[in-house]
Amino acid sequence: MFLLGEHVASVEGLLEYVNSSARSLQRLLPPSPNHIELYPGTDLFRRIPRGHLCLVRRGMLSAVMDNRVAYILQPGDVAGIEGGIKAATVSYVCEDPVELDCFSPVAFQELMKENQQLSNTWQSYVVGLMTLFSHSYGDISKEQHRPQAGFTRYKPGDVIIRQGEEADNVYTMMMGDAKVFIDDQEVGEVHEGEIFGAIAALTNAPRNATVVAGNSCTVMAVPKSQFVSLIHAHPETCFHLLENMARAINDLNRRLTGDSAAL
Structure with missing residues (x-):
C-alpha cells in the first residue's frame, strides 16, 4: 500500500x-x-x-x-x-x-x-x-492537507520533463529510474522514491534540466501550488527533498571527478 x-x-x-x-x-x-x-x-x-x-x-x-x-x-x-x-x-x-x-x-x-x-x-x-x-x-x-496527484506511465526514452519548459508540477518517481540531462549532457539519475522537478517549481523558473525515462517508469505529479502547501503542512518533505538533492550533487561530483581523471 x-x-x-x-x-x-x-x-x-x-x-x-x-x-x-x-x-x-x-x-x-x-x-x-x-x-x-x-x-x-x-x-x-x-x-x-x-x-x-x-x-x-x-x-x-x-x-x-x-x-x-x-x-x-x-x-x-x-x-x-x-x-x-x-x-x-x-x-x-x-x-x-x-x-x-x-x-x-x-x-x-x-x-x-x-x-x-x-x-x-x-x-x-x-x-x-x-x-x-x-x-x-x-x-x-492537524493540517487537513493532502496533494491531488496524477500518475503517468513512461516508456524507456520518453521525456518526463524538458529543459526550458515552464514548471507546473513536482514529480515523484514511483517506479523505475530516469536519466537527467543538461544541454544534452547526462549529469545524473532519478531513482525510485525520489522527488524531482521541485527547484524550478519553487523558484518559478524554467526547467533547468531534461529528465528521460531510463526504463518503464510510473511518475506521480503534484501541482506546484499544492506542493508548496504540502511543505508548509509537512516540513519533513523538505528533509526528503534535501536528501535527494544531496545525492544528486554527490553523483554530479563523482561524474566530474571521473571526467577530470579521464583527461
Whole structure:
C-alpha cells in the first residue's frame, strides 16, 4: 500500500507492517478461478459485484474517493474490504493493467477455515489497516492537507520533463529510474522514491534540466501550488527533498571527478 504525502514515523511504521502482511497474503492466498485483468480507466466494481474481495497480483490499483486518489494498492493488498456497505463510496481504478484474484465472501471464508496461517495473516492485515487509517487520519487532520496527484506511465526514452519548459508540477518517481540531462549532457539519475522537478517549481523558473525515462517508469505529479502547501503542512518533505538533492550533487561530483581523471 502507498499513502500519498509524507507521514510521521508511527504511520510509516504501520505502513511497513501492513505491507509485510500484504506480502504474506500474496504468498499464502491460493489462485482464484475468478482471475481478472483490469484495464486502464475501468472501475473494478463494474467487473465484479461489490462484496467480493480481490487480491492484487500484479500492478497498482488506485482507491478513489470524491474524484481524488486516497491511497494506492500494490501486489498483496486486498480491494473490497468495505464489502457491500452502501455508504462506502470508494472505487478502484488503474492507470495500467492490473491482475487480481477475486473471491466471493463465502469462498474467502472457506479459505480462512482451511488454513490457520492464512487466517492469522488476514487478521493481521485487517487490524493493521484499521490502525494505519486511524493514525493517518490523526496525522492529516492537524493540517487537513493532502496533494491531488496524477500518475503517468513512461516508456524507456520518453521525456518526463524538458529543459526550458515552464514548471507546473513536482514529480515523484514511483517506479523505475530516469536519466537527467543538461544541454544534452547526462549529469545524473532519478531513482525510485525520489522527488524531482521541485527547484524550478519553487523558484518559478524554467526547467533547468531534461529528465528521460531510463526504463518503464510510473511518475506521480503534484501541482506546484499544492506542493508548496504540502511543505508548509509537512516540513519533513523538505528533509526528503534535501536528501535527494544531496545525492544528486554527490553523483554530479563523482561524474566530474571521473571526467577530470579521464583527461
